[in-house]
Amino acid sequence: MENLKIRSFAEYKKAYKKSVQDPEAFWSEIANTFTWQKKWDKTLEWDFRKPEVKWFQGGQINITENCLDRHLKKLGNKTAIIWEPNDPDEESRYITYRQLFVKVCRFANVLRNNGIKKGDKVCIYMPMIPELAIAMLACARIGAVHSIVFAGFSSSAIARRINDSECKMLITANEVYRGSKKVNLKEICDKALEETPSIEKVIVYRRTVEPTNMVEGRDSFWFDELQKASQDCEAEIMDAEDMLFILYTSGSTGKPKGMVHTVGGYTVGTTYTFANVFQLEKDDVYWCTADIGWITGHSYIIYGPLAAGATTVMFEGIPSYPDYGRFWEIVDKLNVTHFYTAPTAIRSLAKQPLKFVEQHDLSSLKVLGSVGEPINEEAWHWYNDNIGKGNCPIVDTWWQTETGGIMISPLAGITPTRPTFATLPLPGVQPALMDETGNEIKELNADGRLAIKFPWPSIARTIYGDHQRYKEVYFSAFENMYFTGDGAYRDATGNYRITGRVDDIVIVSGHNLGTATIENAIDEHEGVVESAVVGFPHDVKGNALYAYVILYNDVEPSDKLIKEIKDLVANTVGPIAKPDKIQFVNGLPKTRSGKIMRRILRKIASNDTGNLGDTSTLLNPEIVDEIMAEAKNI
Ligand code: WT7
Secondary structure (H helix, E strand, O other): OHHHOOOOHHHHHHHHHHHHHOHHHHHHHHHOOOOOOEOOOEEEEEEOOOOEEEEEEOOEOOHHHHHOHHHHHHHOOOEEEEEEOOOOOOOOEEEEHHHHHHHHHHHHHHHHHOOOOOOOEEEEEOOOOHHHHHHHHHHHHHOOEEEEOOOOOOHHHHHHHHHHHOOOEEEEEOEEEEOOEEEEHHHHHHHHHOOOOOOOEEEEEOOOOOOOOOOOOOEEEHHHHHHOOOOOOOOOOOEOOOEEEEEEEOOOOOOOEEEEEEHHHHHHHHHHHHHHHHOOOOOOEEEEOOOOOOHHHHHHHHHHHHHOOOEEEEEOOOOOOOOOOHHHHHHHHHOOOEEEEOHHHHHHHHOOOOHHHHOOOOOOOOEEEEEOOOOOHHHHHHHHHHHOOOOOOEEEEEOOHHHOOOOEOOOOOOOOOOOOOOEOEOOOOOEEEEOOOOOEEOOOOEEEEEEEOOOOOOOOOEEOOOHHHHHHHHHOOOOOOEEEEEEEEEOOOOOEEEEEEOOOEEEEOOEEEEHHHHHHHHHOOOOEEEEEEEEEEEOOOEEEEEEEEEEOOOOOOOHHHHHHHHHHHHHHOOHHHOOOEEEEEOOOOEEOOOOEOHHHHHHHHOOOOOOOOOOOOEOOOHHHHHHHHHHOOO
């Protein structure tokens, strides 16, 4: 990793310049520091109009050789993963690079023994335990494509994802601990499995001793499978553009988008960005609190840190258990030097009495990170003052599932930070601010829509099974550019501040939710005619959801109905998608072409009704006053 690191602001500026002037030479030099099975012939071929992006064509590379094999000689005995359990009285697990290598190879053979081969899709629905890391790396070892589904998602959300990519296998755990609760994951899976004909095998890791329902011929236990597997497993030969994984993210239509990441560019991109943004030194301990079910966990708990030879912490639990000091207790216990979390976690911890922080020393910390949503000024300062004690640079990292790795962020200790600003693009990233008519805004001190002009190695290559949608969502808004869906402001020195989504996606507690998905769930209720869901500002979650619901004439609004709708959303999408507020309405403001005017609904939900803008194009302007009047009681 040392050879990847930029060490000063002058070096950053130099690297950035080179990456724009000669991107191929720039990335070739970086890619050369990795372990390739075969070097590439062509560094980059791209056309955002098609769209098509190919990095390192002709090259062959297996990410696990970069995360594991190549470290064995020098770092074999270094801790790769420290696992911290939900229950502080249970023992932490320390797994060295050599141990992890053996475990991954062994489980890779389990996959092979069960008929999984290169190109097969494997769904992983697991809690934050080392076996989740082992399962994903084992897939990568043999070229199977993992599709990890966050273990908070419902049965039908799992089934939808499994069916979309026709996974052959499901890997799960019997139960999961979450604070003082235990959730039966296998039961949730069994329900999903009723609708997933492509699944042939299910492997179940026993996290608890409770009896587990197992289906003969289909289900087997992780440990029983391991007994039958050897620990020698050659890494599969992988073309640079072979698929590494699919990860679903919300879209503006109801259907989740299976973002496809490929091996070569993703390996290079995540490792390079990890090394430069966080600036770890030899014995540092890095902890990202995300769940591996999201891209942050893929790129910055597992692949990036391991490829860089770092020690990465995996935490099974939640920040409030057994009390609100848990994060800080772990920082002290493990001597965490780099701590990376989401603004929503910071805000919820900032609300607690300061004693939960003050009981802990926190002097091991060197760098703090933030990801997932804009960090507000207050949260930034609380983090900086109380956790960083004014001594730790904060890296506010902007990126997306689609970008695979960090795009705009300070480099820790190198880039001057500014509260609420993600600051400057990483080398290789060429942002542009666009106005609504599709022209680039070149000025400083300007607001616009954020697009990217040139490909970077870890960009998602397509939406699984739907390239047309990939083109429409990301490459149609602006000519020959990738559109992020975010708005941004650029200050006088070129620093970027991300102002939030400009489409129908709402970020709730750092989770990316498509409003259409939630509307579809609500509309499933037999009493509901139609619904519209929007986000509104919330002081802990960043945004919360507000649902406007039209009922059939013979259905009476009631608290029971509200609960039914919330439960329905929790069961179809997941508990994180539950609306905070539900308002029953007689109609929704619609344009003459039948589109719901969400801008107005957003303003009403945010209690920002001073200037509703132009409502004259509405088919039913009178409904706005009615909704507004009743919103006061919600
Ligand atoms: C959306 C992507 C990237 C990993 C986690 C989320 C928002 C992300 C920031 C940030 C402001 C941010 C954007 C983006 N976002 N990081 N530092 N400042 N906004 O991945 O679920 O794909 O969501 O999260 O709106 O488009 P994701």
